[in-house]
Amino acid sequence: EIVLTQSPGTLSLSPGERATLSCRASQSVSSSYLAWYQQKPGQAPRLLIYGASSRATGIPDRFSGSGSGTDFTLTISRLEPEDFAVYYCQQYGSPSITFGQGTRLEIK
Amino acid sequence: QVQLQQSGPGLVKPSQTLSLTCAISGDSVSSNSAAWNWIRQSPSRGLEWLGRTYYRSKWYNDYAVSVKSRITINPDTSKNQFSLQLNSVTPEDTAVYYCARDPGIAAPLGMDVWGQGTTVTVSS
Numbered sequence: 001e002i003v004l005t006q007s008p009g010t011l012s013l014s015p016g017e018r019a020t021l022s023c024r025a026s027q028s029v030s031s032s033y034l035a036w037y038q039q040k041p042g043q044a045p046r047l048l049i050y051g052a053s054s055r056a057t058g059i060p061d062r063f064s065g066s067g068s069g070t071d072f073t074l075t076i077s078r079l080e081p082e083d084f085a086v087y088y089c090q091q092y093g094s095p096s097i098t099f100g101q102g103t104r105l106e107i108k
Numbered sequence: 109q110v111q112l113q114q115s116g117p118g119l120v121k122p123s124q125t126l127s128l129t130c131a132i133s134g135d136s137v138s139s140n141s142a143a144w145n146w147i148r149q150s151p152s153r154g155l156e157w158l159g160r161t162y163y164r165s166k167w168y169n170d171y172a173v174s175v176k177s178r179i180t181i182n183p184d185t186s187k188n189q190f191s192l193q194l195n196s197v198t199p200e201d202t203a204v205y206y207c208a209r210d211p212g213i214a215a216p217l218g219m220d221v222w223g224q225g226t227t228v229t230v231s232s
Contacts, residue, residue, distance in 0.1 A: 001173065035218035044206055044225050045155070050218030057220070088155055092210070092218070095170045097145075099155035 002027055002091050004100035012108040019076040021103045023089035028069045033093030036065055036074045039102075040085045048087075049074060081107075110134035112207050112223040120201075120230050126194040130207030130223055137183045137190055138163045143210040145219060146181060146192045150203035161190055162213060197230045204228075 003026040013019055023034070032052035037045035047056040049065035052072055062077040076083055084107050089100040116128035130144070137144060143162035149155050159171035161181045171179050180193040194201060205226045208219040 033216045035216075037218075044208075044222035045219075046222075047218045047220045050220075051216035056218065090155075090218070092213075092216070096172055097157040097160075099157070101154050 001096045002029065002093075002098050004089050004091060004098055006087075006089060006100035006103045008103060009101075010104045010106060012106050013079055014108045015079050015081055017079050019074075019079055019083070019105055021074040021076075021087055021105075023067075023072040023074070023100050025070040025072070025091060029072075029091045030093035032068060033091055034065075034067070034072050035090045035092065036063075037088045037090060038083075038085050039088065045088060076105075079105075110209060110221045112209065112221055114205070114207055114223040114226045116205075116226055116228075118227055118229060120197055120228060121232050122198055122230055123196055126192070126197050126201060126205075126228055126230070128192045128205055128207075128226055128228070129189055130191070131187065131189040132209075133188075135209065137161075137188050138185055140164060141212045141214065143213045144181075144183070144190045145208045145210060147206045147208055147219075148201075148203040149206070149225075152200075153203070156203075158192070158194075160210070199230050202228065202230045 005024045007022045034052045036049040039045045053065045064075045086102045111133045113131045120126045143160045145160040146158040178195045183190045207223040209221040
């Protein structure tokens with residue numbers, strides 16, 4: 001199965017700053033079947049990005065995704081207070097779907 | 109608006125079977141484009157996809173290797189829902205269980221609708 005490794009484990013930033021989160025796959029992710037999710041305490045994950053770079057319905061344009069093959073990035077251009085959460089990448093291009101271990105974005 | 113409503117017990121004894129149901133509103137379990145997934149989350153294992161069911165002229169299932177020998181996911185077209193059964197549970201199966209929709213597995217759309225989550229504890 002494809003292993004996804006996210007970095008950093010924790011990112012400490014202030015509102016208004018730019019956040020860059022990384023997701024690296026152990027093998028190439030086919031057809032950009034790569035998604036990003038945001039999860040807040042006590043809630044289910046929320047789809048942010050699919051197909052590596054397409055924003056899901058209702059997601060603000062400060063969220064953007066990029067990358068292909070084995071290296072993917074989630075960028076939040078200007079952090080809002082509600083953006084501090086845990087972020088997961090997911091690959092769903094093979095019969096066995098896998099998630100990264102998450103990046104915690106915390107207020108500095 | 110698609111919604112998923114989970115139900116099932118929060119406590120299961122070791123060696124018994126964990127059973128959860130996910131009721132669908134606003135879509136159909138028999139959709140020719142969507143897939144219906146079960147995912148769990150625990151501090152030790154993180155987010156772990158367990159499996160899915162989907163209909164493409166006939167029913168298909170895909171299961172994670174880690175649980176393949178113990179899992180069954182079944183659709184129930186009469187109630188527009190799908191279920192998870194996990195046999196021979198141990199304390200390592202303690203987790204929050206989620207159901208989720210993938211609106212189109214033939215296209216890279218992600219999992220856009222999730223159930224509310226069910227905390228399941230395996231303990232005697």
